[in-house]
Amino acid sequence: MPFGFYPDRTMLMLIPAILVALWAQSKVSSTYRNYKSIRTMNGYTGEQVARMMLDEAGLYDVPVVETRGELSDHYDPTRRIVRLSRDVFYGTSISSAGIAAHEIGHAIQHKEHYKPLVLRTSIATGVNFASQMSMILFILGIFLSLPGLTTVGIIFFSATVIYQLVTLPVEFNASSRALKVLEGRGILLGNEVDGAKKVLGAAAMTYVAAALMSITQLLRLIALSNRNND
Structure with missing residues (x-):
């Protein structure tokens, strides 16, 4: 039977990853909201924290701007801009300070040519294209009984897995840098650091969770391809 028109047992492979993703999303939302309500003793806004850290790192030309959405904060390495959501930009909470500092961690990584960040940035465009094409090629290969095409789809999807794995050290390192500065400079005090x-x-x-999901999905595609070739 054609792929997609009958109950697919390989979907069960995704359940653990989906559960982890749901738990992680719930955890980050609840933790963010909890510490969003706790004002820091120093009362710095997220924008002030970001600006202090950037200036200390010699990144005077990197602007800090407000962006729309909640938890939409990010550092744009192509334009060298730090974008903070409204609550973080103006907020004086522990959450605001932590998130702002994390994004500056990325800016400092960029300045220092931190290899995982350099790699992630260099492959981002290619990965985006490969991710969009992977399922199209894979499904066409299944429907047309062209194993070579499904294999290309799997290879394209593997780029997404690589990207997710490279992202892990980038994010963990940025957080580590952020916490060291927040504590070392006395921006956060005592239990605020925790x-x-x-x-x-x-x-x-x-x-x-995203890395786990992509790895599990890759294994599922391989299982589907092998089953279709039997």
């Missing part, structure tokens, strides 16, 4: 660590730790789990 709070920031929990926020960033919860966020890191979403990347672990």
Whole structure:
């Protein structure tokens, strides 16, 4: 029978990864909201924390701007801009400080040519294309009984797995840099550092979940391909 028109038992392979992803998303949301309500003793906004860290690193020309959405914070290495969501940009909470510092960690990685970040940035465009094409090629290969085409689809999807795996050291390293500066410079005091660590730790789990999901999906595609070739 054609792929997609009958109950696919290989979908069961995804269940553990889906559960981990749901748990990670719930964890990061609840942890963020919890520490979003706790104002830091120093009262720095996320924008001030970001600006202090950038200036200390000599990155005076990297702007910090507000962006839309919740937890949409990111560092854009192609344009060298730090974008912080409204709550983080103006917020004076532990969550705001931790997230802002994390994004500056990426900016410092970029300045220092941190190899995993350089690799991730260099492959991002290619991975995006490969990710979009992978399932099209794979499904066409299944329907047309062309094993070579399904194999190309699997290879293309493997690029997504590589990207997710490269992302892990990038994110963990950025958080480590952030926590050291937050504590070392006295931006956060006492238990506030532990709070920031929990926020960033919860966020890191979403990347672990994404990597697990992509690996599991890759194994599923391989299993489907092998079954179709039997």
